[in-house]
Amino acid sequence: MIPGEHEDEDPGEAELFEHYSFQAASGQEPLRIDKYLMNLIRNATRNKIQQAARDGNIRVNEQVVKQNYRVKSGDVVRVLFEHPPYEHLIKPEAIPLTIVYEDDSLLVIDKPAGMVVHPGHGNYSGTLVNALAYHLGDMPMNSDSRPGLVHRIDKDTTGLLVIAKTHQAMAHLARQFFEKTTEREYIALVWGNVEEDKGSVEGAIGRNPKNRLQMQVFPDGEQGKEAKTNYEVLERFRYVTLVSCRLETGRTHQIRVHMKYLGHPLFNDARYGGERILKGTTFTKYKQFVDNAFALLPRQALHAHTLGFTHPVSGEWMAFRADLPPDMTSCIEKWRHYTRHVTDE
Template sequence: MAQTGADDQAVTHAKFWKKEQQDCHTIESNEAGQRLDHVLTSRYPELSRSFLASLIHSGHILVEGRQVKAAYKVRAQDSLTIVFPPSSPSPLQPERIDFPILFEDEHLLVLTKPPGLVVHPGSGQHSGTLVHGLLYRYLNLPAADADRPGIVHRLDKETSGVMLVAKNNQALRTLMAAFKNREINKTYHALLSRCPHDRQGKVIGPIARHPVHRKKMAIDERRGRYAVTTWQIVEEFANGCCLADIAIETGRTHQIRVHMASVQAAVLGDSLYGGAQGQHAWLRPQRQMLHASTLRFAHPFSGEQLCFTAPLWHDMQAVLDILRNTRL
């Protein structure tokens, strides 16, 4: 497990923006009609909704050169300008939270996130996150958002696996850009509640917030953002479950869970998208059986191609062992 810091003193993160930074975008046709704050949340998943809302309210985000409200419905080809002011010190208090370390140098950290650990504060989760644990271990971390120092991508609370953390400003900017430009390859292992019809395949389905159930995402051809998931079956089991390798070309919220459920092969243990466990209840999965297994990327300073693999978390390995022992 990670070696933790030696004291409990409050720490602050290094400023990500030394001066104002500006991004410019053009609204895509599939974003037309959406609220401005929803578009921004989709385009900047590494930033909190409250932070983006504060930028809208303060006039740091303009549509066609004018200030609008968060509920403004954007139109295709609208110009969007976002001015990011210099960040302020994080108000977060460090907490001792252990997590396995796969690699570390002066620029970045590669770790294995345990299941059940929230990545950053938000939605009523104000303590006990990975960010609090990172602040306990490191005196300074860069941040694009004061609530998310070091964070360049996320995993769902109940998803385990490999994560990448930036330790300085240049690493943060470079890695955030690499994720945005789809230059970082992510592979997952998933136990699926049933096998798809084909042993391998691809789902291309734009993803947006569910129109009714706000905690869910959904494939939405009109409002959704482009999302691609590919799968390959590795093992099949007697009860109809299977182990699959899953790769994502994009990183939308709940992407794998939504896409696999759309081909009637929901992730085992996923009550949100897979419904009641039914015939698989005897396996007693305590979470969705989804694990971020491999991350491939270029080092932000040296350019060296790196690849890191996180072993299956023990609870998922235990379910896999049960399935293997009951195989026909």
Template structure:
């Protein structure tokens, strides 16, 4: 694709201070600025016949700019027909209600049967977010259920990632924890990093030792004797964040075999009682506000009913 900087007063005024990446983004709308920056870094852009790898290069009137877009490499992942509970879908964005037990993207020990394999069978996905995780904007743990967003295009991916970074996208969870909190709401502001001994776990770790800033807001939705239904909102998105923060304040998530004692509650849970309940974001193309609510899985509803009966409480005290 070859472009020329026009010798018109509008372009002359615009390009006197335009950087290469900024100017290309204004001319090639189908590519995000982040994608253009990568193409520049990978020597896929020339100015007047010479390769340019600096995104900061100033574009001048009369420059001849050529951008080469490499052919997309075929993903080694195989599409698999796995049922998807679709909450929202259009040409740019897909939001599903993930069940427990479904790994989001392939990794060692889980090369197949993942959400990515299912997505590849459902719809075309650009090779974004890494070869092993095309379209995955954020992740959910294997046994955490609920709403997860998938981008179908590079533009959508970059836009949604920017929303998460700017904290304008809202991710809200429901979870049942052990114990009764002393207050009705609170915030856990503790850095999270790899556990210093068990490298498969995360833990509250000082930033000086590698922990990353992590903030979780919580509210009590329903008190159930020695258990509590909690509403969480993430300000950051660290691995196992809610699970680690809940364990840190002495109220681990019920059914969490990694961060709690795994006490029996009388319900056969497939994993931790944690559900990504509500996802609010801005559509990456139209700018429309989108809010999607993922119905909780039957096993979570069963757990709540069992705990209510033990306390002599009425059913359906909290409307989902």
């Protein structure tokens, strides 16, 4: 199966990582690290542990070690799994879903802010996958062994997701995402007055070597994967800009990383520095105004607004739209009012 691409997924809860940390007890006899971890991590297979070692994701005393390293007394061991070892133990939970469309092959949902897409470190329940397991029962696995998921958005991004209900739908939809024949538009509020009315950002995206919970642009493409975002200004509010972003690829945190690369981090995006006042005056009233706007929208200002794809059975083109959620509309209206009525220069 060809995997779908994953726009804006949070690596802390999606592809990267399940975290465990242990300190070897005093008197610990030397023991191969794979055996040591199997004794401590429930449901983790030896193959999964050895794969983590091959990927450089097992560290002892902050140094990467191989699978034959022998743990000794006092060692601090940290392991990062690419996928949770309990992925086959997903519990159905009666969590309400906003279903935009559903038939025998798929459903489209409007995900709220705060909902993690699938179980991961620190989020063992309350996820979209838990809700889907309750709503749908059996679901086809994607290439990452995650039920129903064709693509993902992170915890604090709102908007549209398509979910496969059959193996045929999973394969067909995954191929569309891989071949870039889907259409996806996101609405974002970004810091600064975006200079061009429309444009494109191209730059390979890969993991930040200094902070593995962040992604970054590698403009010469020496690392990461190719990525392209087309943007268009929708409205300007002096110190922030409302933009539409259309994806040609779907890399982790693509819009957030590309807009930061342009010099326009998303409003209140704490992971990429947007939770600070980046543009504007030093007046106390302005600071209070921005703090109030942050309170209205306590997350990054990003919404998966439209989604289009070909139905895997009928061949019909399907197009969906999700209105901006109340937290974004309230924040935008606050900036709109500020632009019209406030003079602070």
